[in-house]
Amino acid sequence: MEQKSKRSFLQITRIMLSWKMIAMFFFGFSSGFPFYIIKDVLKLWMTESGVDLATIGLFSALGLPYTLKFVWSPLMDGYVPRFLGRRRGWILIAQIGLMMSIALIGQFDPSKSLFWIVFMALCINFFGASQDIALDAFRREYLTSDELGFGTGVWMNAWRLGMYVSIGIALLTELNISWASIHIILALMMGIGILTTLFVPEPKVDASPPVSVKEAVIEPFVEFFKRHSAILVLLFILLYKIGDNMAGAMTIPFILKMGFSKTEYFLIVKGIGMFGLFGGVILGGSIMIRLGIARSLWVFGILQAISTALFAIMVMVDHNSMIWVDYRQVILGCIIGFEFFSTGLGQAAYATYMAIQTNKRFTATQYALLTSLMAVPGVVAASATGFMAKYLGWDVFYFFCAVIAVPGLLLLFKIAPWNASNEELETTH
Known part of the structure; x- marks a missing residue:
């Protein structure tokens, strides 16, 4: 293509x-x-x-x-x-x-x-x-x-x-x-x-x-599941941000367990993090105009996984070293900024991909269904993160969250190949 x-x-x-x-x-x-x-x-x-x-x-x-x-x-x-x-x-x-x-x-x-x-x-x-x-x-x-x-x-x-x-x-x-x-x-x-x-x-x-109850209620489902890659698309929506959501669910306890104060958490996460998120969604949208949706999904998904793995590396740093003692706030600020920035990039591409998967005859119904499905990993998978962090340790937990992003990326080979144009992604249904 x-x-x-x-x-x-x-x-x-x-x-x-x-x-x-x-x-x-x-x-x-x-x-x-x-x-x-x-x-x-x-x-x-x-x-x-x-x-x-x-x-x-x-x-x-x-x-x-x-x-x-x-x-x-x-x-x-x-x-x-x-x-x-x-x-x-x-x-x-x-x-x-x-x-x-x-x-x-x-x-x-x-x-x-x-x-x-x-x-x-x-x-x-x-x-x-x-x-x-x-x-x-x-x-x-x-x-x-x-x-x-x-x-x-x-x-x-x-x-x-x-x-x-x-x-x-x-x-x-x-x-x-x-x-x-x-x-x-x-x-x-x-x-x-x-x-x-x-x-x-x-x-x-x-x-x-739609002109009848059957067309309005049944046809959106029938039309979607008749598509060649319908199941793969649903799996992608469930898996693309699962690692990012799991890691994000434990941000507050992780930062406090690392010895940072509540004030440091607020200033770094709500300050640097929010600016990173805002920049990510805007820059992500800008990049998509240039790269297209398919390539953006690949690049942003990889960046999300890397940003999650950085938390594991932060755990492995010697917290008694002079570098950590003198620059721990800078280190956390850089990692949080990059993590929120990558999350913003991924959100922009993810939401855009879901939008183009809707048939314009049933846009409201299909998009509402896909966004409801999108919320599932944030609730179900994130609910187990406390147990995972407790029994695996923070370093293994964050490496796991980075690796679990791989299945979602692999699905892109089928549903959004690297060279696929926006029009080709849109016309697959």
């Missing part, structure tokens, strides 16, 4: 500075913004209101709509709203639902009206998950395969910005602003996404939407 001619610097720049990327930024922000309103902001509010800690902990279960969003995604593929179109119509419905739910939840008192807090929190997560279904489908259909990598990188960073902004607005309580007013401010922030929805065009898709 011949790789298409590489993009010129001017072509790459045009893609990166296009109006489409501005739309991806605002939509990514709108996607990340409501997620942490329930995950963190609500818990902060309930703690201040004196709600029992056990009750606060149970609120984590309210995130289920994000895990189960594939259940109602066929409706969003099959039914086309009469205004704005199939994608923008559903996006707007979800955004209006979010704006109303966020504003309303702030009008209740967690210490007195817990039932209504639970109900409104479920509404926020339902509309947030629904917005994500429609937005993911929009991104897949709105961007070309050449634009998708960088657009995904912009989206991911804007998603995290939305998260930080929602938490930052909650801190306005320090200025004696009431929680009711804060939730009004939070609700108004959804106006950014609503305006973007009204101004961007509906994606043009040649395939017609």
